[in-house]
Amino acid sequence: MPGTVTIAGAGIGGLTAALALARRGLSVTVLERAPALDEVGAGIQLSPNASRIVIGLGLGEALAARAVVPEAMVVRSAATGGTLATAELGAAVARRYGAPWWVIHRADLLAILAEACRAEGAIRLETGVTVTGLALEDGAVRLGLERAGEPDHLTTPAVIGADGLRSAVRAALGDGGPPDFRHRVAWRATLPMEAVPQALAGGRLGLWLGADAHCVHYPLRSGELFNIVVILAADAPVEGWRAPGDPAVLARRLAGWPAALREVVARVDGWQCWSLADRPAWFGPERDPVTLMGDAAHPMLPFVAQGGAMAIEDAAVLAEEAGATPDNLAGAFRRYGARRLARVSRIQALARRNGAIYHLKGPAALARDLAIRVMGGGIVASQDWIYGWRP
Numbered sequence: 001m002p003g004t005v006t007i008a009g010a011g012i013g014g015l016t017a018a019l020a021l022a023r024r025g026l027s028v029t030v031l032e033r034a035p036a037l038d039e040v041g042a043g044i045q046l047s048p049n050a051s052r053i054v055i056g057l058g059l060g061e062a063l064a065a066r067a068v069v070p071e072a073m074v075v076r077s078a079a080t081g082g083t084l085a086t087a088e089l090g091a092a093v094a095r096r097y098g099a100p101w102w103v104i105h106r107a108d109l110l111a112i113l114a115e116a117c118r119a120e121g122a123i124r125l126e127t128g129v130t131v132t133g134l135a136l137e138d139g140a141v142r143l144g145l146e147r148a149g150e151p152d153h154l155t156t157p158a159v160i161g162a163d164g165l166r167s168a169v170r171a172a173l174g175d176g177g178p179p180d181f182r183h184r185v186a187w188r189a190t191l192p193m194e195a196v197p198q199a200l201a202g203g204r205l206g207l208w209l210g211a212d213a214h215c216v217h218y219p220l221r222s223g224e225l226f227n228i229v230v231i232l233a234a235d236a237p238v239e240g241w242r243a244p245g246d247p248a249v250l251a252r253r254l255a256g257w258p259a260a261l262r263e264v265v266a267r268v269d270g271w272q273c274w275s276l277a278d279r280p281a282w283f284g285p286e287r288d289p290v291t292l293m294g295d296a297a298h299p300m301l302p303f304v305a306q307g308g309a310m311a312i313e314d315a316a317v318l319a320e321e322a323g324a325t326p327d328n329l330a331g332a333f334r335r336y337g338a339r340r341l342a343r344v345s346r347i348q349a350l351a352r353r354n355g356a357i358y359h360l361k362g363p364a365a366l367a368r369d370l371a372i373r374v375m376g377g378g379i380v381a382s383q384d385w386i387y388g389w390r391p
């Protein structure tokens, strides 16, 4: 049936796309490998370019009730503990970009997206179904599936691979192989705010820059939780690309860091480590009714905090194009990929560059710190091209 799409993956990208497509009159089936919709117990920043899209989908009230609007972003030197720059976020961002800068627990974001999808008659959301492969047949797509351990299949007019960094859809389109490990491992945790020393508690987003390491932290859930991510330079990925972290390793690597930060790090119970990777942006073949989005299309390092935001932007552009020509989804997908490629590639490159700059040492770090001091509160406004984007 024209105007019918199957999405592989019910992450932030797949669910936002399902909702945006349904609002444009398409029928959507979402197939998710996991038996239940779940996310890592960590936060995510939603910058205004992303928040304005989910607000446009009618989720503003639900998200605002679960999100925190950080007052400011404070950039500090891990060597001296000194503040390099403070950029206002709350009201200043809303004024400049017409949408908020939110930080939200991933489980809350996913639950709100899933609930909106379930309330939409044109969306069918199935969990416990893994996409294992695909083949093109007479202008339609035959998806190989695994359901309850048994092979199955589905023939559908069009497919969107929203199945993340190790996308089965991307592999089935001929671009398999592992993503490129970028010599960084992220250590993630949340802890109760009352366990956090006064110097770091509160409503601000913190970024600490150190030699071969940096740290980002912010409040979650009305300030009840403290979300912390420490990124360390690493020679090799952790086992399975995701593994529990040994706190002794982290304590050793952050030995020279300011006391308040070491104190927080010592209080965490249960670090989760993620190997960080990216790969060149690719949206799939240009003639067929199959495309990719989010991390499946353009995984990126998290050093601009834009991976999820780009998946949300993808969803908005996909829906615009598919809504314009629902009976020619191959054409819609081609136009969507053409509109997205330059922007996502530029952000991938910026994330890699930030990854290098954040971890500088010696005189290069001093020069970086001076440059950040000069920029001061303008560090956010200097990225208007990211945050001011509209579909």
Ligand SMILES: Cc1cc2nc3c(=O)[nH]c(=O)nc-3n(C[C@H](O)[C@H](O)[C@H](O)COP(=O)(O)OP(=O)(O)OC[C@H]3O[C@@H](n4cnc5c(N)ncnc54)[C@H](O)[C@@H]3O)c2cc1C
Residues within 6 Å of the ligand: 008, 009, 010, 011, 012, 013, 014, 031, 032, 033, 034, 043, 044, 045, 046, 129, 130, 131, 132, 162, 163, 164, 165, 166, 167, 168, 169, 186, 188, 229, 274, 293, 294, 295, 296, 302, 305, 306, 307, 308, 309, 310, 311
């Ligand atoms: C440490 C860290 C911090 C980050 N911080 C931010 C931030 O602050 N802001 C931001 O915007 N981004 C951030 N990101 C990036 C962001 O998390 C990702 O870009 C985003 O989650 C990508 O969403 P997605 O839906 O494309 O993919 P995913 O979230 O990976 O979702 C893919 C879904 O597909 C399912 N799936 C996989 N394979 C199959 C299959 N074969 N069949 C069916 N289903 C399948 C998975 O189970 C999953 O549900 C961060 C990333 C990291 C690692």
